[in-house]
Amino acid sequence: MIIPNSSLGFKIKSAQATASTLLRGGLGNMGTPTPIQPEKMLILYEHEACPYSRRVREVMTCLNLDFESRPSPHKGHVYRDELKQLSGKTQVPFLIDDNTDDKIIDSQQIIDHLFKHYSKQGKTPDKYQSHDGDNATLLNKSASVASMMRGVKAAHPKKNQDRGRPDEPLHLYGFEASPFCRLVREKLSELEVxxxxxxxxxxxxxxxxAFGVRLNLGDYQPIKGGKRERIMNEVMDGKLQFPYLVDPNTDTKMFESKDIIDYLENTYG
Structure with missing residues (x-):
């Protein structure tokens, strides 16, 4: 179902994205202020509506890890063809970790790998384990349905392929459970950017x-020495709002999910 990015359409999509967050029970919200970020950037082939990719992204948020997303939605070619060459399949998620020389295609194995190498405990907490193999729960699959399957397939596969990849990857600041970040990620997935x-x-x-209002009383202060403090001071000039998009290809920096979606559609759609 295609919903326009009008004022009403955006409210509908925001409600759907919020439903996805609620169905996941808070996963993808909280994370460590002092992540163990690897020297070489982690690379994840995924697409936004995939419930297995979502499990991995939730762990990335828990560990507060940055990674390069290579959106590989159905019908797409920009990264999906490369994914098939690398793994022999078009199955996502697929993680490349050049720090450990690992290439992993199973979401639970990816999660175990991330906790083993990039958590202080070195093992996977029970709530992130799937005891039935690489299995997305019914609630996780329902979260994909709640997003009306946006981000599950390429919106304009031929145009996306003709355009190719931007010279430099875009930068998106946010976290998995934010419904407004989710809407931006869905658009990036559809456009294969x-x-x-x-x-x-x-x-x-x-x-x-929610909606710019925090639970704290008085002036907001991030944890001293934490990642949020660094991002606020070094990237956002004293502001902390998500999503935040930086496109080095056009020297664009912007907040507000609706404006970002319009920009992406106009620039890469």
Whole structure:
């Protein structure tokens, strides 16, 4: 179902994206303020509506890891053809970790790998384990349905392929459970535009809020020495709002998900 990015359409899509967040029970919200970011960027072939990819992205947020997303939706070619050459399949998620020389195609194996190498505990917590193999739960699959399957297939596969990849990957700052970040990721997936996903997970109870209002009393202060403090001071000039898009190809920097979606459609659609 195609919903226009009008004022009413955006409200409908925002409600659907919020439903996806609620169905996941808070996963993809909180993360460590001091991540173990690997030297070489992790690469993830995925697409937004895939429930197995979502499991991996939730762990990326928990560990507050940045990674390069190479959107590989159905009917797409920009990254999907490359994915088939690398793994022999078009199945997502597929992780490339050049730090450990690993290429992994199963979501639970990817999750176990991430916790093993990039968590302080070195093992996968029970809530991130799938005891029935690489299995997406009914609620996880329902979260995909709640998004009306946006991001599951390429919107304009021939045009996307003719355009190819941007000279430099875009940069998206946010976190998995944010419904407004989700809408931007869905558009990037539909357009097959690769980007660096900078996770800026909530690190403390004071970070929790909605529509610009947080639970803290008084002036907001991120955890000192944490990732949010660094992003706020070094990237956003004292502001902390998500999603935040940086496109080095056009020297564009912008907040507000609706404006970002319009920009992506006009620039890469």
């Amino acid at each position: 690769g980007y660096i996903n900078h996770n800026v997970a909530r690190e403390q109870i004071e970070d929790i809020g």
